[in-house]
Amino acid sequence: MMPNQIVGVGILIAILGLGGYLASQQVLTEKVETLNVTSPLKTKAPEKDKKEMSTHYNKLTAFEASVILDKGTERPNTGEYNDTVESGVYVCRQCNAKLYRSNDKFEAHCGWPSFDDEIAGAVKRKIDADGYRVEILCNNCDGHLGHVFEGEQKTEKNIRHCVNSVSLRFFPEGTEPPEMIVLTK
Numbered sequence: 001m002m003p004n005q006i007v008g009v010g011i012l013i014a015i016l017g018l019g020g021y022l023a024s025q026q027v028l029t030e031k032v033e034t035l036n037v038t039s040p041l042k043t044k045a046p047e048k049d050k051k052e053m054s055t056h057y058n059k060l061t062a063f064e065a066s067v068i069l070d071k072g073t074e075r076p077n078t079g080e081y082n083d084t085v086e087s088g089v090y091v092c093r094q095c096n097a098k099l100y101r102s103n104d105k106f107e108a109h110c111g112w113p114s115f116d117d118e119i120a121g122a123v124k125r126k127i128d129a130d131g132y133r134v135e136i137l138c139n140n141c142d143g144h145l146g147h148v149f150e151g152e153q154k155t156e157k158n159i160r161h162c163v164n165s166v167s168l169r170f171f172p173e174g175t176e177p178p179e180m181i182v183l184t185k
């Protein structure tokens, strides 16, 4: 090899090395940028989901509002409390009113949390817009909970409150739910 060839190869190696170094730096920079982009988005996402409503009650995500305010229904077997069996109390997600006790929850195999009793006075009933089902609502804030069915012979009480998980918030025994929010008029 001639000396000038050796120098040429040396330069080539140096260029390749620099290229590799720059490429790795770029990857690192991209990674850092990706991290910087995703973390604030993750923390801001719930804010984006929020919907206009009274500021007095708990703020709701778009999905919570679509069920609680617009009387929607979550897809069967998707609710977070569908299979919950722990002892505790279920409160209204919008106003914290105590609605159901875990003792009254039973497995109805219908895809939604089911209760055969309510906490006295906490739930009101109304003929559904469809004209035949009975809608259940939070007695304090009128938040939509689901529907109540009678005469199915699923439990001794013969009642099934079919409730959307997203209308509820569960507080295990030993934890205290926040105060029920009552609007001043």
Ligand SMILES: [Zn+2]
Pocket (backbone or CB within 6 Å): 092, 093, 094, 095, 096, 097, 138, 139, 140, 141, 142, 143
């Ligand atoms: Zn409520």
